[in-house]
Amino acid sequence: MQQNYKKPLGRSISIGCIAFIALLCLVLSYANQAIYKVGLHRRYEAHIKDIITFTKNQIDTDDLARCIDTKEKSPKYHELQNFIDTFKNNADIHYLYIIRPLNKNPSDNVMDIIAAMSTWEKENMPEMAVTLCGLTGEGYSVESVSKYLKAAESREITFFSSEWVKDDTTYTDYTGALPIFTSSGEYIGLLCVDIDITEINKVVLASTLTDLTIIFTLGLIFTILFIIWASYNIANPIKKLENKVTEFAYHHKGKENIDSLVIEAPDIHTNNEVESLANAVVKMSEDMRIYIENVIKAENKAKELSKLANKDALTKVGNKTAYVHYAEGLDKEISKGNAEFALVMIDLNHLKKINDTHGHEHGNEYIQKSCSIICHIFSHSPVFRIGGDEFIVILRDEEFALRRTLMNEAQEIFRITSSNEKLEPWQRLSAALGMTEFRPEEDSSINDVFNRADSIMYANKTAMKAGRKY
DSSP: OOOOOSSOHHHHHHHHHHHHHHHHHHHHHHHHHHHHHHHHHHHHHHHHHHHHHHHHTTOOHHHHHHHHHHTOOOHHHHHHHHHHHHHHHHSOOSEEEEEEEOOOOSSSOEEEEEEOOOHHHHHHOGGGOOOTTOBOTTSSOHHHHHHHHHHHTOSSOEEEEEEEEETTEEEEEEEEEEEEEOTTOOEEEEEEEEEEOHHHHHHHHHHHHHHHHHHHHHHHHHHHHHHHHHTTOOHHHHHHHHHHHHHHHHHHTTOOOGGGOOOOOOOOOOSSHHHHHHHHHHHHHHHHHHHHHHHHHHHHHHHHHHHHHTBOTTTOSBOHHHHHHHHHHHHHHHHHTOOOOEEEEEEESSHHHHHHHHOHHHHHHHHHHHHHHHHHHTTTSOEEEOSSSEEEEEEOHHHHHTHHHHHHHHHHHHHHHHHOTTSOGGGSOOEEEEEEEOOTTTOSSHHHHHHHHHHHHHHHHHHSOSOOOO
């Protein structure tokens, strides 16, 4: 007697497979596009951050503020213009510029300060050169300037995408913007870097459509083969495969040995799609092992790049970003009540005079040799360069116990080198130091310790001689 089912297995398999493949197409296509975009944006952000950090170190913000107030370009302004022009010639960026967003009006909502021009732009589009303190007319849409105004409210780099139209063609830029301030904290404007991602977005879309087509085609073929195959014999081969997969999952759960992440081939010899499926599962496990291995390699590479991003390019010690991360960890220890450390604030003397008198090359040598002394004395403590002439050392454990001895040694070495008149001016290293310990009863964060050490250093600096004659 033939059994009449409300949901025949063949029809249920057909509907289920078709629905599954359709959903899989959508999910994988969306996930592939999202992951690809996120990965690209992270690389853009890392690249933009490096450019902004490098460019910011070349800016004399006080001089730039005076140029804006007087609307006259100083020699340092021209030096900065030459630097960013050269940088644009050699870097894969769309724009590098400083602006001051003013309001959300349809026009005259942004003031230009400076912008890089490539050699080709100077020769073929000289009209693109910006005017110091000039208004941009309708160059920025209300939507775009709103993003710049929001970025100006932050102390960190803000990233956003913006679209603009030229000759009836829409382009997309990925922008990083960092507010810059004078030494007294007066706001100047936004240091911005734009990268053109128009073509890349098109490539991502084309890749997504291609992936969707491939996935859908393969899924449709798989569905048809699966329906034909299921009408013959499904129980035993699938059961064998299930047993092998279950055995694999049970024996390898929680194991870290990547080489063992391969499913043992089941004993299936049907000479049809079932055997191919079994082999495909084994191959998939091998591909999965290779994929996981590549992911681990990529993560290790990302960690290496992260270390480079946290290093000062000149001295190879930690930069300000690295100090911020380290300080966050110390603040967590402080909140738990188990912190013990001292903070040494070091400010190099005469660096500006050396740069102005003998050139930045000797100024860099002055910084590097000073850093070598600091690292030699505090050899077991993290050292950070947080400014052009400012260093921070965090003393813990053994060096915390020897902090006063190490401090005296550092002061003595800088005193000896600074008073040695046989040395060249850029070799006579001089620095003001200030040290203080974390006081649980007074300090709620590392900033309290930082401010106290900074005050001690400043008092030390003012007590030292005003300078020396070269």
